[in-house]
Amino acid sequence: MSIDISVITPSLNMLSYLKRCHASVADQQGVTVEHIIMDGGSTDGTVEWLRENPQVIGVVQKDNGMYDAINKGLSLARGNIISYLNCDEQYLPGALSFVKKYMERHPEVDILFGDFLVVRPDGSLVCFRKGYPLRWFYIFSSYLYAFSCAMFFRRRLFDDGLRFNEQFKDIGDADFVVRALRSGYKAAYVRRYLAVFTMTGINKSASSEALLERKKWMSLAPLWIRILKWPLNWARLFEKLIHGSFWEKMPLQYAIYVSDDITKRKVFYAEKSSFRWRGR
Secondary structure (H helix, E strand, O other), X not given: OOOXXXXXXXXXXXXXXXXXXXXXXXXXXXXXXXXXXXXXOOOOOHHHHHHHOOOOEEEEOOOOOHHHHHHHHHOOOOOOEEEXXXXXXEEOOOHHHHHHHHHHXXXXXXXXXXXXXXXXXXXXXXXXXXXXXXXXXXXXXXXXXXXXXXXXXXXXXXXXXXXXXXXXXXXXXXXXXXXXXXXXOOEEEEEEEXXXXXXXXXXXXXOHHHHHHHHHHHOOOOHHXXXXXXXXXXXXXXXXXXXXXXXOOXXXXXXXXXOOOOXXXXXXXXXXXXXXXXXX
């Protein structure tokens, strides 16, 4: 059977969230999907859960961090489209079918990304995050504003030899996207909510180590980007403004898994929200 989308999830001692993550992959309609879970040796019951769920491709082995785990998962992926979804993230209903159809209609697109929601562990909305065109010099001068949970890659990137740089522990996704864009691969943005990101309090992208790593990585940027960092950021914010990424029509409805009962998504209605998240 041909696989449309391969979803890779790096895992370590997050079983409760992993179950929700997997449920959000498994209930996608209109698409053939495989879920590859690369576990680094969990001690919270994840290993046993993987054995009890043969519908997932579960691999348990020590790794050298998240990006090493993802790279190992890439060697197993059979899908025409590949993504990675962390344990504390979920796809929204219909997301993968939409991605499949979009990529079929736009064969020139190598990287597709959309909007996502940030939620609390109880599922309540923190903020919405809407995208705008992806430009590598914006990323180098600020941050990767296309979040990985709402990003999808055509297989040919990896067939061409691109991989995540395992020396990075927190910002390997930004480094990967910059290298892909500078190599000529084409990215496209769609105005649709594709995923949710849960603020668990242990998200690596918010850690002090991640901030330090990002600072060191930015020092590798071309000199002109370092000189023009602030003008580039103003240009980025202006582009975000003209694309309407600061506003959302409310109320906002979404459905996600919020407990160990993964038989049904819970529907939420947010009457008000904001784009603001950690000052980004």
